[in-house]
Amino acid sequence: MNTRHWHDTRLGTLGLGLAFPAVLALVWQVVANKGIIDPSVWASPWRVALAVSSQVQDPQFWADLGASLWRDAQGTALGILFGLTAGLALGRSALLRAYFGPTLDAGKAVPLFTWVPLLSVWVGSGEGGKITFIAIAASIPVLFNTAEGVLSLEPRHLELVRLYHLGLITRIRRVVLPGAGPGILRGVHQAVLYGWLATIGAEFLFEAGNGIGTNIMGARDLYALDVVIADMMAIGLVGVVLDLSFGHVERYLLRWREDHRT
Amino acid sequence: MTQEILRLNAVSKSFIVNGRKVEALSGIDLTLRPGEFTALVGASGCGKSTLLRLIAGLDTPDAGQILLDGVPINGASRSCGLIFQDHRLLPWLSVVQNIELALAGTKYAAAARRALALASLELVGLTDFAGAFPRQLSGGMAQRVALARGFVNRPRLLLLDEPFSALDSLTRARLQTELLRIWAHEGTSMLLVTHDVEEAVLLADRVIVLAPNPGRLNIALDIDLPRPRLRSSAELAAVKAEILHWLDDLAAAA
Amino acid sequence: MSGVADRQVIVLPARSNGQPYAVGQAWPRRLRFAAVPVLLFLLWQTSASFKLIPLLILPSPLQVWQAFLAAGASGTLTTALEVSLRRLALGYVFGVALGLPLGLLFAISPVIRKLIAPSFWFIVRVPLLAWIPFLMVLFGLGEALKLIIIAKAVMTPVTINTERAIHGIPAGWRELGRLYRLSPWVTLRRILFPATILPVFTGLRLGLVQAWAVLVAVELLASSNGIGFQLTMARQLFQLDTMLALMAVVGVIGFLLDRVLALAERRIGRRFGGAV
Numbered sequence: 001m002n003t004r005h006w007h008d009t010r011l012g013t014l015g016l017g018l019a020f021p022a023v024l025a026l027v028w029q030v031v032a033n034k035g036i037i038d039p040s041v042w043a044s045p046w047r048v049a050l051a052v053s054s055q056v057q058d059p060q061f062w063a064d065l066g067a068s069l070w071r072d073a074q075g076t077a078l079g080i081l082f083g084l085t086a087g088l089a090l091g092r093s094a095l096l097r098a099y100f101g102p103t104l105d106a107g108k109a110v111p112l113f114t115w116v117p118l119l120s121v122w123v124g125s126g127e128g129g130k131i132t133f134i135a136i137a138a139s140i141p142v143l144f145n146t147a148e149g150v151l152s153l154e155p156r157h158l159e160l161v162r163l164y165h166l167g168l169i170t171r172i173r174r175v176v177l178p179g180a181g182p183g184i185l186r187g188v189h190q191a192v193l194y195g196w197l198a199t200i201g202a203e204f205l206f207e208a209g210n211g212i213g214t215n216i217m218g219a220r221d222l223y224a225l226d227v228v229i230a231d232m233m234a235i236g237l238v239g240v241v242l243d244l245s246f247g248h249v250e251r252y253l254l255r256w257r258e259d260h261r262t
Numbered sequence: 263m264t265q266e267i268l269r270l271n272a273v274s275k276s277f278i279v280n281g282r283k284v285e286a287l288s289g290i291d292l293t294l295r296p297g298e299f300t301a302l303v304g305a306s307g308c309g310k311s312t313l314l315r316l317i318a319g320l321d322t323p324d325a326g327q328i329l330l331d332g333v334p335i336n337g338a339s340r341s342c343g344l345i346f347q348d349h350r351l352l353p354w355l356s357v358v359q360n361i362e363l364a365l366a367g368t369k370y371a372a373a374a375r376r377a378l379a380l381a382s383l384e385l386v387g388l389t390d391f392a393g394a395f396p397r398q399l400s401g402g403m404a405q406r407v408a409l410a411r412g413f414v415n416r417p418r419l420l421l422l423d424e425p426f427s428a429l430d431s432l433t434r435a436r437l438q439t440e441l442l443r444i445w446a447h448e449g450t451s452m453l454l455v456t457h458d459v460e461e462a463v464l465l466a467d468r469v470i471v472l473a474p475n476p477g478r479l480n481i482a483l484d485i486d487l488p489r490p491r492l493r494s495s496a497e498l499a500a501v502k503a504e505i506l507h508w509l510d511d512l513a514a515a516a
Numbered sequence: 517m518s519g520v521a522d523r524q525v526i527v528l529p530a531r532s533n534g535q536p537y538a539v540g541q542a543w544p545r546r547l548r549f550a551a552v553p554v555l556l557f558l559l560w561q562t563s564a565s566f567k568l569i570p571l572l573i574l575p576s577p578l579q580v581w582q583a584f585l586a587a588g589a590s591g592t593l594t595t596a597l598e599v600s601l602r603r604l605a606l607g608y609v610f611g612v613a614l615g616l617p618l619g620l621l622f623a624i625s626p627v628i629r630k631l632i633a634p635s636f637w638f639i640v641r642v643p644l645l646a647w648i649p650f651l652m653v654l655f656g657l658g659e660a661l662k663l664i665i666i667a668k669a670v671m672t673p674v675t676i677n678t679e680r681a682i683h684g685i686p687a688g689w690r691e692l693g694r695l696y697r698l699s700p701w702v703t704l705r706r707i708l709f710p711a712t713i714l715p716v717f718t719g720l721r722l723g724l725v726q727a728w729a730v731l732v733a734v735e736l737l738a739s740s741n742g743i744g745f746q747l748t749m750a751r752q753l754f755q756l757d758t759m760l761a762l763m764a765v766v767g768v769i770g771f772l773l774d775r776v777l778a779l780a781e782r783r784i785g786r787r788f789g790g791a792v
């Protein structure tokens with residue numbers, strides 16, 4: 001069972017991972033060159049590559065990406081802040097849990113995008129509505145995971161608080177926050193990803209403004225598939241980078257655990 | 263009258279289990295002398311740990327009085343330390359941070375706390391592991407850190423709740439010797455709860471036997487064997503046999 | 517994923533003094549969950565009665581109820597629901613049909629896993645909505661667009677949970693099968709199936725809940741029928757009463773899907789709970 005295969009090497013793993021998309025792209029290119037697919041709809045990989053390079057040189061693309069990221073950052077930060085506060089309160093208070101828990105659980109089951117039409121009327125279809133929507137999306141995982149994290153604090157650890165007369169600050173800094181840390185970080189990690197998804201969604205569904213979501217929709221209207229794919233890859237790349245970098249932060253902060261492998 | 267550090271007057275405690283009231287401790291009277299090493303033995307479930315938690319101020323008795331240095335206790339007190347059966351180190355704090363936790367809220371500045379924690383760590387010979395996380399320690403090392411945390415704020419009385427029962431026998435023997443060394447060095451009064459009679463006889467000046475259902479004091483035995491004591495000595499074996507005999511009788515009576 | 521309220525059913529550990537934790541007893545325990553919704557409803561009704569917020573922005577409960585009845589009577593609601601639920605069912609079946617085998621393949625073949633998993637992960641990490649413009653160019657606003665999006669949403673948790681379930685089978689159990697020379701069929705029925713059913717079902721549940729959420733998003737964005745489209749229509753016509761009624765319908769369906777499957781999951785957990 002423990003024999004080492006060629007694909008267990010770093011190079012083998014990398015090669016295999018790249019082989020699939022490479023073969024796919026090759027087939028696609030060949031099919032496009034032979035004119036089997038309609039070139040007015042299907043862009044070839046080569047044209048996509050050209051679109052990527054022209055997008056990268058276009059200041060408008062960077063301005064849009066920057067606008068989206070800034071919007072994402074604001075909404076997500078607000079959402080995390082709210083989710084963290086509410087989650088800590090819910091986790092610590094059985095009373096709050098009894099009154100608000102079922103309502104929040106039910107609210108969580110309402111699909112996120114259902115709120116869009118309502119928010120666009122109540123908060124407005126501009127920047128305010130978008131940021132509110134992103135904040136809601138980000139707050140949900142933080143709230144629930146923080147509450148769970150706090151609930152998972154072990155009584156035997158909390159007992160040290162009494163034994164050593166720990167003050168509020170020490171208690172929160174040394175016992176509650178790190179004890180609930182795995183839950184909180186899981187929530188924040190999800191919030192970062194949800195926030196980015198909600199940013200794109202908000203740019204699609206609320207009134208057009210700046211941002212990469214608006215950019216990609218514009219390209220779609222022009223049937224510029226190469227630009228659409230280039231933008232899509234950019235959006236995906238941001239998602240991957242956010243995911244990986246937050247994963248690193250999470251692993252670093254949870255290095256005291258044995259089972260931090262995911 | 264001899265000086266006393268701890269006095270229990272008619273202490274009782276009961277719990278509600280499945281809606282039924284169960285008496286855990288009944289009318290406990292107990293006096294501890296300063297600097298003395300006392301061991302409390304009894305079968306499991308006779309309320310030994312409950313008694314320790316009452317003295318530590320983590321629980322409150324239903325009736326009776328607990329005086330520490332002549333003053334009724336009111337919640338956990340700094341002059342009374344507690345070592346648990348599990349090491350109770352917070353997994354997210356380093357070894358030295360865990361020890362410093364016992365000094366949080368004291369008058370010491372951060373640097374002084376660090377120095378005290380390191381000194382205490384040196385006492386148990388783990389200076390090299392100051393920056394390690396608990397998961398990187400073996401069970402015996404973790405329990406030594408717990409000892410260091412117990413001693414760091416110089417308690418008048420240190421309570422030990424079966425501190426070595428989760429360890430393998432070799433590690434246990436080593437830690438028992440270690441504990442005696444630190445006790446001789448610090449002169450702290452000790453109250454050890456254990457179900458290991460040999461441990462009690464090896465370590466204590468006085469062994470108190472607790473009878474079960476409800477927990478109550480049965481006999482107190484002064485162990486005047488000279489120190490250092492040898493686990494293999496015939497005198498120790500004789501005392502141990504005597505106490506085991508008592509425990510058997512108690513179990514038969516119950 | 518257990519919610520905040522689920523924690524209520526967990527028996528709290530006895531306090532160190534042996535008494536169970538006493539949680540505030542001001543309200544009868546079983547009714548406390550209703551306090552917040554009732555309060556919100558009263559606030560809403562008060563606002564409507566005294567026109568604290570213009571009815572155009574926040575219609576009265578009665579208006580919303582009438583809008584709900586009207587949408588039901590005219591057939592718009594039922595037709596839209598029929599369209600949406602059919603989409604949901606079809607997309608879900610596709611997603612499961614793709615996700616289960618893929619998760620199985622990932623779990624049993626390291627080569628296939630290394631070949632496909634990186635691409636799979638990249639596709640998963642591209643926010644679902646970013647696929648919509650791409651698919652719109654290729655397939656227009658047709659059914660294919662919606663089915664692909666829903667299937668993708670379902671496939672992700674199903675694949676991940678299936679793979680995890682198979683990896684999670686304790687090695688000792690498989691050894692047990694070898695030790696007693698169990699036939700493949702008995703091994704499957706007595707060891708593999710009970711060991712994996714719960715996490716696989718979790719994937720199926722998450723998939724369905726996500727499918728509903730995504731369906732609404734797609735219909736809001738790129739559809740000419742279905743419940744999401746009706747929601748957009750109501751928004752554009754500024755009929756907030758209809759909009760709120762439709763939102764409630766979407767929410768209730770999402771809630772029921774989640775609850776029914778969570779209940780089933782708990783049953784499976786009780787039956788096979790020790791398995792993982």
